[in-house]
Amino acid sequence: MTVHASSELIDDTLQRPEGVGAAPARAVWKDYLELCKPRVVALMLLTSVVGVLLAPFEAFPWTAMILGNLGIALMAGGAAVINHVVDHRIDSIMARTRMRPVAQGKIPVNRAVTFAVLISGAGFAILMGFVNSITAWLTFASLIGYAVVYTMFLKRATPQNIVLGGLAGAAPPLLGWTAVTGEVSGHALLLVLIIFAWTPPHFWALAVHRKAEYAQAEIPMLPVTHGDAYTRLHILLYTFILLAISMLPFITGMSGWFYWVCALVLGGRFIQWAVWLLRDSKPRAAILTFRFSITYLMLLFVALLMDRYIFDAFLY
Numbered sequence: 001m002t003v004h005a006s007s008e009l010i011d012d013t014l015q016r017p018e019g020v021g022a023a024p025a026r027a028v029w030k031d032y033l034e035l036c037k038p039r040v041v042a043l044m045l046l047t048s049v050v051g052v053l054l055a056p057f058e059a060f061p062w063t064a065m066i067l068g069n070l071g072i073a074l075m076a077g078g079a080a081v082i083n084h085v086v087d088h089r090i091d092s093i094m095a096r097t098r099m100r101p102v103a104q105g106k107i108p109v110n111r112a113v114t115f116a117v118l119i120s121g122a123g124f125a126i127l128m129g130f131v132n133s134i135t136a137w138l139t140f141a142s143l144i145g146y147a148v149v150y151t152m153f154l155k156r157a158t159p160q161n162i163v164l165g166g167l168a169g170a171a172p173p174l175l176g177w178t179a180v181t182g183e184v185s186g187h188a189l190l191l192v193l194i195i196f197a198w199t200p201p202h203f204w205a206l207a208v209h210r211k212a213e214y215a216q217a218e219i220p221m222l223p224v225t226h227g228d229a230y231t232r233l234h235i236l237l238y239t240f241i242l243l244a245i246s247m248l249p250f251i252t253g254m255s256g257w258f259y260w261v262c263a264l265v266l267g268g269r270f271i272q273w274a275v276w277l278l279r280d281s282k283p284r285a286a287i288l289t290f291r292f293s294i295t296y297l298m299l300l301f302v303a304l305l306m307d308r309y310i311f312d313a314f315l316y
């Protein structure tokens with residue numbers, strides 16, 4: 001899974017192609033896929049798959065694995081589509097987002113809304129019909145948390161927007177877990193807590209890199225309201241909190257030594273990036289820290305899996 005290398009949307013060099021400004025081109029399926037933020041949803045799916053596989057089960061939970069993750073992906077994609085609709089005016093102001101299909105007028109708002117309702121509705125029906133109602137309702141709450149609470153209100157209201165809004169994006173491991181067991185557990189909440197603490201350094205690193213655009217769009221992101229130095233310091237502080245929280249699966253006996261070593265090494269590297277960013281001692285430190293945040297989360301969740309499914313058998 002290439003989660004960041006191909007990200008044209010976060011590339012400085014993105015330019016509007018010739019001819020843009022004339023009538024928008026016809027939308028193709030790729031535009032609809034783009035509305036779903038597929039790379040973000042792919043990483044979320046990895047975390048929900050880990051939630052499924054770390055939950056206690058006797059027979060392999062095929063329904064949770066296939067239909068549970070399908071339902072979660074459809075609803076997360078639907079939430080992302082609503083985000084494109086609600087934000088289409090500010091998206092058209094910022095260089096990173098101005099080529100998006102709704103911002104461009106390539107997909108009209110009413111069609112995007114219909115698409116969002118269809119895929120979210122299908123996801124909800126799958127979870128309700130084949131998985132369980134707690135997973136369906138928790139996924140629905142995450143959809144509302146991101147598409148309504150974060151996008152419509154918090155994003156425009158406070159520089160703490162992503163700290164609070166981060167809860168919705170952090171939910172997938174819990175959703176995967178409840179898809180198997182039908183109940184919320186402390187261990188699943190630990191995984192949520194990891195992503196919750198990861199979100200501020202993940203996003204603020206990008207916000208430092210894109211500060212001028214957020215200022216232009218009048219979105220009160222932390223670097224815009226409190227400045228670069230303050231944001232860089234908070235990235236470092238949250239990275240320390242993240243390192244501490246990432247130890248909890250080991251401390252509580254949920255994971256073993258292999259995970260612990262991986263969490264320590266990955267966390268140490270994340271702190272190193274945050275220090276470079278704070279001291280401004282590396283070129284392009286902000287965007288590289290953002291990219292590392294994605295690699296970090298992916299590897300940390302792969303480590304959780306390997307710890308349980310490969311090393312459990314040999315080491316413990």
Ligand code: HEM
Pocket residue numbers: 003004005006007009010039040043044047096150162165166167169170195199202203206294297
């Ligand atoms: C409120 C919480 C979050 C905020 C504000 C946030 C913000 C962002 C932003 C602004 C981007 C750039 C997107 C683009 O250029 O299209 C991004 C990229 C990304 N985010 Fe997050 N994010 C959040 C949570 C998450 C979560 C929970 C995950 C996965 C578990 C995630 C995974 C990713 C990935 C994989 C990318 C790279 C996408 C690409 O290459 O196109 N994010 N994030």
Ligand SMILES: CC(C)=CCC/C(C)=C/CC/C(C)=C/COP(=O)(O)OP(=O)(O)O
Pocket residue numbers: 037040041044072075076077079080083087097139140142143146151155168169171172
């Ligand atoms: C059901 C469920 C699990 C829902 C989660 C939904 C989801 C896709 C969350 C993604 C978080 C994210 C990329 C936030 C950025 O939004 P932004 O508007 O700040 O960034 P942008 O400017 O790139 O659009």
